[in-house]
Amino acid sequence: MPLKDIRVINGWWPFLICILFNQGHAQSSRLDSLRTVIKESNDDTIRINLYYEYGSSIETTFPDSAMWYYDLAKQRSISLNYAKGMAAYASHAITQLNNKGEFRTALEISEDALKIYEELGNPKELAVAYLNVGSEWHYLSDFQQAAEHYLKAKKIADEINDRRLQRIINNNLASIFINLKDYEKGLRYAEASLAIAKELENDYAISSSLFNMATVAIYLKEYNKALEYYAKIEEIGRRTKDFIVILDGWLGSADVCNAMKNRQKALTYYEKVVDFSKEHEFPEYEMYAYMGLSDLHMDAKKYANAKLTIQKGIALAEKLGSKYELMDLYQKASSLEEATGQFKKALEYRKEFEILKDSIVGEKSKTNIELLEAKYDSEKQASTIEKLESEKKIQELTIRQKNNLTYILVGTSVAILILSLMFYRNYIHRQKLQQQRIGELEKEKQLNAIEGVLKGEEQERSRLAKDLHDGLGGMLSGIKYSLQLMKGTLVMTPENQQAFERSMDMLDSSINEMRRVAQNMMPESLIKFGLEVALKDFCNEISASGALQINYQSIRLSDLKIDQTTSISIFRIAQELINNTMKHSGAKSAIVQLTQSNNLITLTVEDDGKGFKTKDLEQASGMGWTNIRYRTDLLKGTIHIDSKLGKGTSVHLEINI
Numbered sequence: 001m002p003l004k005d006i007r008v009i010n011g012w013w014p015f016l017i018c019i020l021f022n023q024g025h026a027q028s029s030r031l032d033s034l035r036t037v038i039k040e041s042n043d044d045t046i047r048i049n050l051y052y053e054y055g056s057s058i059e060t061t062f063p064d065s066a067m068w069y070y071d072l073a074k075q076r077s078i079s080l081n082y083a084k085g086m087a088a089y090a091s092h093a094i095t096q097l098n099n100k101g102e103f104r105t106a107l108e109i110s111e112d113a114l115k116i117y118e119e120l121g122n123p124k125e126l127a128v129a130y131l132n133v134g135s136e137w138h139y140l141s142d143f144q145q146a147a148e149h150y151l152k153a154k155k156i157a158d159e160i161n162d163r164r165l166q167r168i169i170n171n172n173l174a175s176i177f178i179n180l181k182d183y184e185k186g187l188r189y190a191e192a193s194l195a196i197a198k199e200l201e202n203d204y205a206i207s208s209s210l211f212n213m214a215t216v217a218i219y220l221k222e223y224n225k226a227l228e229y230y231a232k233i234e235e236i237g238r239r240t241k242d243f244i245v246i247l248d249g250w251l252g253s254a255d256v257c258n259a260m261k262n263r264q265k266a267l268t269y270y271e272k273v274v275d276f277s278k279e280h281e282f283p284e285y286e287m288y289a290y291m292g293l294s295d296l297h298m299d300a301k302k303y304a305n306a307k308l309t310i311q312k313g314i315a316l317a318e319k320l321g322s323k324y325e326l327m328d329l330y331q332k333a334s335s336l337e338e339a340t341g342q343f344k345k346a347l348e349y350r351k352e353f354e355i356l357k358d359s360i361v362g363e364k365s366k367t368n369i370e371l372l373e374a375k376y377d378s379e380k381q382a383s384t385i386e387k388l389e390s391e392k393k394i395q396e397l398t399i400r401q402k403n404n405l406t407y408i409l410v411g412t413s414v415a416i417l418i419l420s421l422m423f424y425r426n427y428i429h430r431q432k433l434q435q436q437r438i439g440e441l442e443k444e445k446q447l448n449a450i451e452g453v454l455k456g457e458e459q460e461r462s463r464l465a466k467d468l469h470d471g472l473g474g475m476l477s478g479i480k481y482s483l484q485l486m487k488g489t490l491v492m493t494p495e496n497q498q499a500f501e502r503s504m505d506m507l508d509s510s511i512n513e514m515r516r517v518a519q520n521m522m523p524e525s526l527i528k529f530g531l532e533v534a535l536k537d538f539c540n541e542i543s544a545s546g547a548l549q550i551n552y553q554s555i556r557l558s559d560l561k562i563d564q565t566t567s568i569s570i571f572r573i574a575q576e577l578i579n580n581t582m583k584h585s586g587a588k589s590a591i592v593q594l595t596q597s598n599n600l601i602t603l604t605v606e607d608d609g610k611g612f613k614t615k616d617l618e619q620a621s622g623m624g625w626t627n628i629r630y631r632t633d634l635l636k637g638t639i640h641i642d643s644k645l646g647k648g649t650s651v652h653l654e655i656n657i
Contacts, residue, residue, distance in 0.1 A: 048073045048085045052092050067096050087116040087125075090132055098139065101283045101320040107136035127156035127165050131172070138172065141323035147176050167196035167205055174212040178219075179324060187216045207236040207245045214252050218259060226256045247273060247285045254292050263296055270296070287316035287325060294332050303340050310336060327356035479507065523571070531567040532557045532594065535574055539592050548582050548590055548607075555595040562601070562657050569631045570603060570655065576624050577605040577651055585609025585649060603653040611643045 055069035070093045077085030090106075090113035097106040114129040121129065134149030150172050157165035174189035190212035197205035214229035234249025236242075254269030270289045277286035290313035297306035310333050317326035334349035483504060492500060526534035532554055539552040574592065581587050587609030595602045617625060632639045637655035 044076065044080055045082055045085065048076050048080075048082060049088070051076070052088055055092060067093065070096075083116050083120055084125075087113040087121070087129070089113070091128065094132060094136065098136075098284075099282060101316075103136055103139040103321050107133070107140065110136050123156050123160050124162055124165070127153045127160075127162065130156070131165065131169060134172065138175065140321050141179075141325075141327075143176050143179060147173070150176070163196050163200060164202075167193050167200065167202075167209075170196070171205075171209050171212060174209075178212060178215055181219075183216045183219050187213065190216065203236045203240050204242065204245065207233045207248065211248050211252060214256075218252075218256060221259075223256050223260050227253060230256065243276070243280055244282070247276060247282065250276075251285060251288055251292070254289070258292055258295055261299075263300065266292065267296055283316050284320060284322070287313050287320065287322065290316070291325065291329060291332070294329075294336075298332070298336060298339070301339075303336060306332075306336055323356055327353055330356065483507070526567060526571055527564070530560070531562065531570055532560060534567075534571055535592070535594060538571075538575065539578070542578060542582070548578070548587060550578070551589070551591045553591065553593045555593070557594060557596050560596050560601075566635060566655070566657065569635055570601070570653075573628050573631050573653060574603055574605065576628050580624055581605070581607045581609060581649070585611070587648065599657055601655045601657055603655075604650065606648065606650040608648045611645045611647050611649050613645070614641050614643055617641070 051069045051073035055066040055073070058066050058069075070089060073092075074086060074089040076082075077089070090109045094106040094110060097103070097109075110129070110132040114126075114133050117126045117129040130149045130153035134146045134153065137143075137145035137149065150169050153165065154169045154173070157169055170189045171193035174186045174193060176186075177183075177189065178186035190209055194206065194209035194213065197209050210229045210233055214226045214233070217223070217226035217229065230249050230252035233252065234246055237245030237247075237249055250269050251273050254266045254273065257263075257266035257269060270293045273289040274286055274293075277283065277289065290309045294306050294309040294313065297303070297309060310329055313329045314326065314333070317323075317329055330349050330353035334346045334353060337343070337346035337349060483500075523534045523538065525537050536552050536554070539550040542548050543550050574594075578590065578592070581590055585607050587607035590605065590607040593602075593604040595604075628639070632653065632655075635655050637653060639654075640652045641649070642652075643649035
């Protein structure tokens with residue numbers, strides 16, 4: 001359960017805040033001062049902002065009263081058509097809405113505020129608006145949308161060097177990557193957030209950063225380190241009297257004790273979280289506690305208790321719209337039903353789990369998040385390039401002035417002429433170095449984006465293929481084995497015997513189809529026997545299916561030795577070309593030729609289809625052709641396409657190894 005910071009409030013009317021909130025004043029004095037200023041103020045916009053400030057001051061102890069003041073400020077803003085006052089409602093109200101689990105409502109008002117700040121806001125206000133929208137998508141487990149808004153906020157925060165915003169965004173990105181099981185990257189963002197939090201001397205910021213670091217420690221089985229982090233978090237919560245932070249410490253400690261098999265201590269912590277969450281209406285923490293309790297009861301084989309806690313957790317997750325947690329609860333429910341022999345219910349829960357899993361951390365979502373991060377890094381590098389080019393122009397102007405002075409003095413001083421020539425030579429050398437550096441940055445930017453996309457794609461292909469083969473394949477094989485055992489013990493009529501045999505045939509077909517899909521995602525022969533065998537098997541399977549007759553040829557490949565990454569990339573290019581041939585060309589036959597000559601590998605794919613205009617590829621937006629170009633660039637290869645209408649297509653790829 002990684003932690004994110006859920007709200008950032010823009011500072012309204014700082015000159016009034018300085019008057020009202022000197023460091024030594026007590027809370028009651030601040031509230032009295034605010035009420036006095038609100039009563040005496042004749043300026044409607046100032047009064048609106050003071051309503052927000054007053055609500056913020058009492059929202060911890062009197063949340064309903066705080067919401068009343070927020071709503072009052074919003075209605076006054078609407079009546080005055082005061083856009084920024086309407087937008088400010090989001091930053092103040094979403095905390096109360098989130099505590100009640102009303103994430104969709106919080107998202108709607110945050111998006112409304114973002115539209116206003118995109119037109120009227122300064123950079124900091126716009127960054128805060130992006131951050132608030134990202135947090136609500138994060139609550140709803142749409143990690144792609146959350147990451148996109150966080151990275152937009154990070155770009156602005158880095159430009160204006162706002163340390164507070166940088167800290168929050170880094171912490172939220174840490175939570176995103178921990179949810180995606182990229183613990184190394186999650187820890188890197190969390191540590192960056194903690195460093196800024198300590199610089200700002202902000203207790204809550206320190207506790208939230210420590211929470212994400214503790215979560216990573218649990219996943220890496222560094223339990224003592226995790227307990228140390230959670231103890232620090234609980235201490236901060238007690239010192240600041242922040243109930244949420246205390247709950248974070250309790251819940252985290254419970255998870256660690258659970259992982260360490262200290263069940264009694266874990267049970268005590270979880271029950272404290274449930275009771276406290278019900279008392280103070282924190283449904284999200286109650287849900288997480290039920291998830292932990294269900295694991296405890298399952299380990300102890302107390303299936304009735306486990307079922308009750310899982311059902312309570314599912315009800316809260318559905319109410320809150322927390323898809324990531326709901327996915328986890330479906331998996332727990334499936335395991336429980338399987339353990340108690342309720343295989344039909346287990347399968348139903350498993351289906352629900354797989355559907356949510358694909359929508360949250362599937363290949364497309366994970367790849368898109370990595371692409372967004374690569375895009376952000378690329379934009380930072382583009383900014384560096386612009387600075388270098390600006391420095392180069394300044395140097396050019398300086399040299400021009402120096403040269404003019406040289407021409408004036410050339411007749412009177414040979415020494416000045418020599419010095420000028422040497423200076424010019426140095427300038428040319430520096431100019432070449434700068435051009436080289438610019439080229440390197442541009443190339444690095446492209447490779448970072450490509451590597452991010454392809455790495456995520458291949459990892460997800462391997463994971464899904466393994467899940468299909470080991471998970472679903474095992475389940476189907478088990479069903480087949482059970483049916484075969486039943487056949488020997490049942491007496492059936494000829495009609496039932498015939499229906500039983502048809503069912504067994506359909507089950508065999510399902511197993512074969514599942515294996516075919518897993519093989520297409522990550523061919524086992526490619527990992528075990530190499531590129532030539534995998535490509536030959538793929539072509540033979542296509543030919544056997546009747547979709548396209550492929551003549552596969554290989555030349556001088558007996559001593560082929562290339563790394564696995566290159567083999568996978570060449571195989572994916574060939575696979576994509578053949579799939580495009582089957583989908584678009586209308587071809588009846590094709591030739592696939594793989595050749596090695598010294599350090600050069602060539603791949604040729606030709607078909608007798610209808611062909612196309614090669615210029616159309618310049619406007620192609622499909623992922624297929626884009627992936628072919630990305631993989632070719634990553635291999636530093638060249639690709640040539642020859643196609644004419646009615647005369648088929650030939651694609652020729654060359655790669656140096």
